[in-house]
Amino acid sequence: MTKNNPSARDRIVAGAADMISRRGLNATSIRETAKHARAPLGSTYHYFPEGKQQLVTEAVRFTGEWTARSLRKELQAGPVAGLRAFLALWRKIVVESDFRAGCPVLAVSIEEPPTDETSAALAAAADVFTTWENLLADSLREHGVEPDQAAQLATLIVAAVEGTVAMCRAKHSTQPLDHTAEQLQALILATIKG
Amino acid sequence: MTKNNPSARDRIVAGAADMISRRGLNATSIRETAKHARAPLGSTYHYFPEGKQQLVTEAVRFTGEWTARSLRKELQAGPVAGLRAFLALWRKIVVESDFRAGCPVLAVSIEEPPTDETSAALAAAADVFTTWENLLADSLREHGVEPDQAAQLATLIVAAVEGTVAMCRAKHSTQPLDHTAEQLQALILATIKG
DNA sequence: AGTAGAATATGACAATTGTTATAGCCACAG
DNA sequence: CTGTGGCTATAACAATTGTCATATTCTACT
Numbered sequence: 001m002t003k004n005n006p007s008a009r010d011r012i013v014a015g016a017a018d019m020i021s022r023r024g025l026n027a028t029s030i031r032e033t034a035k036h037a038r039a040p041l042g043s044t045y046h047y048f049p050e051g052k053q054q055l056v057t058e059a060v061r062f063t064g065e066w067t068a069r070s071l072r073k074e075l076q077a078g079p080v081a082g083l084r085a086f087l088a089l090w091r092k093i094v095v096e097s098d099f100r101a102g103c104p105v106l107a108v109s110i111e112e113p114p115t116d117e118t119s120a121a122l123a124a125a126a127d128v129f130t131t132w133e134n135l136l137a138d139s140l141r142e143h144g145v146e147p148d149q150a151a152q153l154a155t156l157i158v159a160a161v162e163g164t165v166a167m168c169r170a171k172h173s174t175q176p177l178d179h180t181a182e183q184l185q186a187l188i189l190a191t192i193k194g
Numbered sequence: 195m196t197k198n199n200p201s202a203r204d205r206i207v208a209g210a211a212d213m214i215s216r217r218g219l220n221a222t223s224i225r226e227t228a229k230h231a232r233a234p235l236g237s238t239y240h241y242f243p244e245g246k247q248q249l250v251t252e253a254v255r256f257t258g259e260w261t262a263r264s265l266r267k268e269l270q271a272g273p274v275a276g277l278r279a280f281l282a283l284w285r286k287i288v289v290e291s292d293f294r295a296g297c298p299v300l301a302v303s304i305e306e307p308p309t310d311e312t313s314a315a316l317a318a319a320a321d322v323f324t325t326w327e328n329l330l331a332d333s334l335r336e337h338g339v340e341p342d343q344a345a346q347l348a349t350l351i352v353a354a355v356e357g358t359v360a361m362c363r364a365k366h367s368t369q370p371l372d373h374t375a376e377q378l379q380a381l382i383l384a385t386i387k388g
Numbered sequence: 389a390g391t392a393g394a395a396t397a398t399g400a401c402a403a404t405t406g407t408t409a410t411a412g413c414c415a416c417a418g
Numbered sequence: 419c420t421g422t423g424g425c426t427a428t429a430a431c432a433a434t435t436g437t438c439a440t441a442t443t444c445t446a447c448t
Binding site for chain 1: 216217218219220221294296297299300301302303304305306308316319320323324345346347349350352353354355356357358360361363364365366369370373374376377378381384
């Protein structure tokens with residue numbers, strides 16, 4: 001069998017995503033992710049033979065898919081509902097971690113890989129952002145927004161939410177999220193009706 | 195004399211800001227910042243007796259003030275001009291670094307300090323964000339925007355730009371910046387006139 | 389029961405980290 | 419000339435890093 005106990009591997013990935021979202025990419029060590037997932041260090045290199053790069057890449061994809069699932073589901077009730085779910089998702093992470101956790105995809109995006117090679121993790125982060133943008137853009141188009149407008153607005157939403165989460169962490173306050181929520185919601189409504 | 199050669203100290207701070215903006219907080223070592231600034235390691239601890247925490251805090255403040263100066267100047271020509279300058283500033287950094295550098299303030303915001311103590315660097319990052327927001331909000335108010343609206347929109351602008359810069363790095367493309375620029379500019383114009 | 393292969397345990401490797409200590413240099417004051 | 423103090427050089431420290439190698443346990447199928 002290739003995977004006897006899938007939950008062990010998954011626990012490592014989810015734990016890595018959580019740790020990256022708190023301490024950043026480089027401060028997240030394989031040893032601590034293993035400890036955090038109650039898995040032995042030896043197992044980590046068994047599950048992820050390509051090492052940290054592979055683990056990080058999977059952690060990014062994991063977060064991306066987990067978020068995309070929620071977004072896809074809530075967008076069925078329209079773009080504003082999708083936005084609200086997106087915001088609520090990150091607000092929950094920020095608040096429940098006492099402003100210590102954020103988005104691991106963002107964290108991976110802003111830490112240059114030590115080597116000059118193109119990083120698989122960075123490419124995964126780009127894919128995740130694009131996926132989120134496309135989900136939002138498609139929903140906007142379904143509600144009558146011009147294709148170009150929809151793509152632009154979708155980018156703005158993703159970027160603003162990511163930036164806002166980081167600002168909340170720095171300020172130890174959810175006020176930035178409140179501000180951004182209000183502005184984005186009004187903007188979506190205006191764009192749909194316009 | 196307290197400072198014989200001020201440029202040495204300043205070079206270390208500016209270099210630290212640059213390195214943090216590329217590799218993140220934890221991957222930026224004192225040794226390498228010293229090397230990057232052509233300053234000896236011993237000098238770094240001479241100039242920054244409180245160690246890395248102090249150096250990082252000053253790097254954040256340095257970036258904050260440097261950006262605020264540009265913002266303050268360009269905002270004299272109105273909020274849209276200010277936005278354009280703000281975007282151009284970060285676009286330059288992203289493009290000229292070949293998508294390897296971003297905003298050090300954001301980087302510091304998303305890396306939890308190892309200790310549980312409240313980090314001086316994180317507080318500095320919060321201050322910088324607030325400063326930028328206030329500059330934008332004041333300009334919006336001067337152009338007839340309601341105070342609450344102005345604060346909300348200012349938060350959105352800062353958050354969106356920070357998030358967009360990170361997305362550009364992941365995607366190795368300036369398209370996110372183009373999208374965000376278009377949307378934010380239209381939003382400011384609509385808000386002023388509305 | 390026996391055995392292949394997955395999973396774990398353990399230890400080592402060179403490299404790098406923040407920080408401190410100690411000694412030396414060099415300019416300028418008296 | 420003497421020496422005071424800002425700056426530099428160098429070495430060392432314990433801790434941690436990613437990674438690899440090896441040995442051992444466990445699991446599942448024949």
